[in-house]
Amino acid sequence: MKFEVTILGSSSATPVFNRNPTAQLLNCKDKFYLIDCGEGTQQQLIRFGLKASKIDVAFISHLHGDHYFGLVGLLSTMNLNGRIKPFQIFAPAALMEILEIQFRYSETNLRFEIDFCPITADEPRIIFQNQDMTVETIILNHRIPCTGFKFTEKKRLRKVLVEKLEKDNVAPEYYQLLKKGMDLTLPDGRVLMNEEYTIDSDEPKSYCYCSDTMADGSYLDSIRNCTMLYHEATFMDDMIERANVTHHTTALQAGRVAKDVGAGKLLIGHFSSRYKTLLPLLEEAQGVFANTELALEGITFTV
Ligand SMILES: [Zn+2]
């Protein structure tokens, strides 16, 4: 069962050579969710062999351009490519106005419906649920209203003990009922107690996406014990004054956040264009939280 994220962009504010503004593609059980959509996202999808037509939902954190300037282009391309199935967008309310103006003046009539779901950055809320996962907002502290997103897998079915079942001559056709936690009576009269033939599945995994924010601790309860945390790390810690003024985070602070909340793994991204090489940022975060990686474009991380 897939639960993984591919980095499409990891730059803050402006693109630099080899780094695009923020965008990520989450794959949960072969359903695709876009997280932010910086300029050039559709090019990145093509570059990494990912199909825009498979994406049905987008989550936009806030209305700084480096997080959504790619959306109009992407939607226009979907239209030109004949999309007819609806596209769902979770974003601050004003984004719909922005999209409508662009479509109105380009006389673009989308052939598919945009199911626009406004989100507010006041308190954490569950905004999306399906059979695979739940999405909850994380209230961040940025210069304008900004929400992160916590993606949590739904609890998986129980695991069957195949060797024991084979030894006891239980046909595979009964496995699915056992996975659902049921006790069974077989045609030959034998009763299978579920607890003897299954074990509990792993705890549901979670992916937290935190961009952009200052690391003021206000949102830590929302991301506690997550399996994988993406946290912005725009600056090195020698620029903490700049980070505070612009409501961003340093690599050192991102490491501290991951440590404080007991995250399993940390990805850092949203790097300032001033950094030509990213190794110092990685080392700074790893000094506090060893299991840190750079959110480099084209890399897919399993949650
Ligand atoms: Zn940004």
Ligand SMILES: [Zn+2]
């Ligand atoms: Zn921003």
